[in-house]
Amino acid sequence: MxxxxxxxxxxxxxxxxxxxxxxxxxxxxxxxxxxxxxxxxxxxxxxxxxxxxxxxxxxxxxxxxxxxxxxxxxxxxxxxxxxxxxxxxxxxxxxxxxxxxxxxxxxxxxxxxxxxxxxxxxxxxxxxxxxxxxxxxxxxxxxxxxxxxxxxxxxxxxxxxxxIEGGAEVMQRTIPVESIGEGDIGGPLGELAEQHPDVSFGSYPFFKDEGGYGLRIVIRGIDESELEVAETSLKATLENLTG
Amino acid sequence: MxxxxxxxxxxxxxxxxxxxxxxxxxxxxxxxxxxxxxxxxxxxxxxxxxxxxxxxxxxxxxxxxxxxxxxxxxxxxxxxxxxxxxxxxxxxxxxxxxxxxxxxxxxxxxxxxxxxxxxxxxxxxxxxxxxxxxxxxxxxxxxxxxxxxxxxxxxxxxxxxxxIEGGAEVMQRTIPVESIGEGDIGGPLGELAEQHPDVSFGSYPFFKDEGGYGLRIVIRGIDESELEVAETSLKATLENLTG
CATH class of the missing domain: 3.40.980.10 (MoaB/Mog-like domain)
Known part of the structure; x- marks a missing residue:
């Protein structure tokens, strides 16, 4: 589509x-x-x-x-x-x-x-x-x-x-990241992006109101099942990094 | 400048x-x-x-x-x-x-x-x-x-x-407008803009939180005295319109 x-x-x-x-x-x-x-x-x-x-x-x-x-x-x-x-x-x-x-x-x-x-x-x-x-x-x-x-x-x-005659809908999922800096996830995220070429991985750091940094990863794509697989891989990667 | x-x-x-x-x-x-x-x-x-x-x-x-x-x-x-x-x-x-x-x-x-x-x-x-x-x-x-x-x-x-090497500073003044619609001020504002070619006149309607419309006129220019003259003309025009 x-x-x-x-x-x-x-x-x-x-x-x-x-x-x-x-x-x-x-x-x-x-x-x-x-x-x-x-x-x-x-x-x-x-x-x-x-x-x-x-x-x-x-x-x-x-x-x-x-x-x-x-x-x-x-x-x-x-x-x-x-x-x-x-x-x-x-x-x-x-x-x-x-x-x-x-x-x-x-x-x-x-x-x-x-x-x-x-x-x-x-x-x-x-x-x-x-x-x-x-x-x-x-x-x-x-x-x-x-x-x-x-x-x-x-x-x-x-x-x-x-x-409007629309086309493919780009779906997105937001995964909050706890206790890992953007610099720690940067390398693995680049590898994930290469392994899942049809899914885009964005990383969005922000300042929390209560102080300190927060980080959210947003994955986007038009294929629900590819998005599902990418999210599973991402979560496994995050667990490896924190664990 | x-x-x-x-x-x-x-x-x-x-x-x-x-x-x-x-x-x-x-x-x-x-x-x-x-x-x-x-x-x-x-x-x-x-x-x-x-x-x-x-x-x-x-x-x-x-x-x-x-x-x-x-x-x-x-x-x-x-x-x-x-x-x-x-x-x-x-x-x-x-x-x-x-x-x-x-x-x-x-x-x-x-x-x-x-x-x-x-x-x-x-x-x-x-x-x-x-x-x-x-x-x-x-x-x-x-x-x-x-x-x-x-x-x-x-x-x-x-x-x-x-x-940065700056140039002329564009100054602006905001004049709130009470009880006149943008459509009523539109004509006179166009005339003012023609009379004061070095001053820009912008008109910005908005919805008030308490309901109803509000309107602000913003005049902008690099010459303080021209801005002053334009503001005086604008205020006289508004007074004429309200009655």
């Missing part, structure tokens, strides 16, 4: 200044994993039209799916929709179906020019429902354009699953 | 699977801001040697400084040092100065092959002190290679400031 991949593009100056902590990448990853889609790369870009357009085009070619977050609100720095249109050489205009979505929340008289910006959608794009604040996201070819506000972004994901 | 820029490369499969939430980008941004260095782009890459090498080379040309985090530990998936060497066509070998750092923590007899990997440094690179776990980071040309564990990464930053 083939691997299906996605590229993620997180858009917004505020993500690069340290003002805002992105959490959308993790949410998208955890949503896509069970659908059988692996994220191959993520980029965080400022509100720079040229960089956004080029990256969208590049990612659209390189990955099965692309997700963008941010830049689809009502203000002058919300330029994502125009960048997507530009990336694919599409026209862009106010669309009645998008306006209709906004009209379920706003009176027509409240829809000023700024709010109407949120109904500008690239030609031919399909809308993505926004049950929170109603301004829709949209799908252009294999690119899903979502809001940047995490609560809205997560709600939009619910309207995406049915559009 | 010129703008000095940095590219940030966050390395590790775990950042793309939703297992680990990156916080290093924000820490680096908040460290560099006061030094007069702006982050122009960040990329999150899996443990893929080719992608890492190519991005390091590309970023090194494109930005004044480059920061990488992750992949310099003792296990087989720690490949960043080799990727940096490869990116610049440099040799790489175990270095005595790096080994000496490790020997302040470990007995020579504890330095197995895995731990000695952490003393492999690209030719000509300068070491970056790691006061936490002692395995050093390193500087190769304009590229700073740091640990992935946040506590260690932050400690390494302390040994970087003196190597």
């Amino acid at each position: 083939k691997l299906v991949t996605a590229g993620v593009l997180l858009i917004g100056d505020e993500l690069l200044t340290g003002r805002t902590q992105d959490t959308n990448l993790g949410d998208i990853a955890r949503y896509l994993g069970p659908l059988g889609v692996q994220i191959g790369e993520a980029r965080i870009l400022p509100d720079d039209a040229k960089a956004i357009s080029e990256t969208v085009r590049d990612f659209s070619d390189k990955f099965d799916y692309v997700f963008t977050t941010g830049g689809i609100g009502p203000t002058h720095d919300d330029i994502t929709a125009d960048c997507i249109a530009d990336a694919f050489g599409l026209g862009i205009s106010e669309r009645q179906d998008a306006l209709d979505e906004l009209l379920t929340r706003y009176e027509l008289s409240d829809l000023n020019a700024a709010r109407r910006r949120m109904a500008r959608i690239p030609d031919g794009a399909g809308l993505i429902k926004n049950p929170v604040s109603l301004a829709p996201g949209f799908q252009t070819k294999n690119v899903f354009t979502l809001a940047g506000v995490p609560q809205i972004m997560r709600a939009m994901l619910d309207d995406i699953g049915h559009r | 010129k703008l000095v820029t940095a590219g940030v490369l966050l390395i590790g499969d775990e950042l793309l699977t939703g297992r680990t939430q990156d916080t290093n980008l924000g820490d680096i941004a908040r460290y560099l801001g006061p030094l007069g260095v702006q982050i122009g782009e960040a990329r999150i890459l899996p443990d893929d040697a080719k992608a890492i090498s190519e991005t390091v080379r590309d970023f090194s040309d494109k930005f004044d400084y480059v920061f990488t985090t992750g992949g310099i530990g003792p296990t087989h998936d720690d490949i960043t040092a080799d990727c940096i060497a490869d990116a610049f066509g440099l040799g790489i070998s175990e270095r005595q100065d790096a080994l000496d750092e490790l020997l302040t923590r470990y007995e020579l007899s504890d330095l197995n092959a895995a731990r000695r990997r952490m003393a492999r440094i690209p030719d000509g690179a300068g070491l970056i002190k790691n006061p936490v776990s002692l395995a050093p980071g390193f500087q190769t040309k304009n590229v700073f290679t740091l640990a992935g564990v946040p506590q260690i990464m932050r400690a390494m930053l302390d040994d970087i400031g003196h190597r």
